Amino acid sequence: MTETGAAIRIDQLTKTYASKGSAPKLALDSVSFDVPRGQIFGLLGPNGAGKSTLINILAGLVVKSGGTAEVWGFDIDQHPRNAKRSIGIVPQEILFDPFFTPREALEIQAGLYGIPAHQRRTAELLSAVRLTDKANAYARTLSGGMKRRLLVAKAMVHSPPILVLDEPTAGVDIELRQQLWDYVQQLNRDGVTVVLTTHYLEEAEQLCDRIAIINHGKLIANEPTRALIAKAQDKVVVVEVDRDIETVPDAACFDRVERTGERTLEIQYRKDRVNAGDVLAALQKEGLQIIDVSTKDPDLEDVFLSLTRAAA
Ligand code: ADP
């Protein structure tokens, strides 16, 4: 195993889905990034961005078209078994046999990994995902949230150093979502590297150390969460003035200024450095009388939207 320091290393990963009767679909377009060990890493992107495709390539469920991927230092082509052993995946789609009980589902999974009976963690895992009292219930009688938690337990049966959750909170109510996150954070504190895909920005913002964003199969951001949020410090003020604007004014406190109408200006500034008052004072100094002002406070959602728009 190479000591790369990365839990997952993806280089120029590409996937084209062939489809009968229509053009091939480029779902991943030369995506490269590392997931550092020990982190909670968020993979964000709108529906159809390519998140599940990427995860499923790592899981060995989808065959890539190009590029390379390493899981815990193991190349997925050269060492597929070791790569698979190093990762536990909670798939987006809930699929399992409705006639197995949670206990049986975990025992079967442990059997698949060749884990001897005395080393199995069935009871511990059931308790960790709060399914002890459902241990012997048919899976089909479990709620959506319980099934999702059972899938998390199943992914952890072989104690992988990496846990990947693909849209784990879709269809899970708020209380259970919190329980799921508590468990995931506990695993992370115990040293498990966590990757989660989501399109809930707030969730990613709260949980993730680092966030990568993909859109239309392309990587468009990959930064510590704090740095990404700092981008949300950009604030925009829209100002209407009393006369037609001939020359667009400029001032040191403006990051960007644009004439959006005969008498309107859109000015971007950093709210951690200047306030709206400074911006308006600068305009008045230019001899412009202000008729109307509106401001906009961007959050991570705006950053996300502006990034995905710029890359469209
Ligand atoms: P995400 O998980 O981000 O929503 P996906 O990886 O599921 O995105 O899908 C990425 C793109 O690839 C989408 O346009 C989707 O329609 C397409 N796609 C996914 N799976 C298949 C498949 N098996 N065959 C053809 N196209 C697919």
Ligand code: MG
């Ligand atoms: Mg998906």
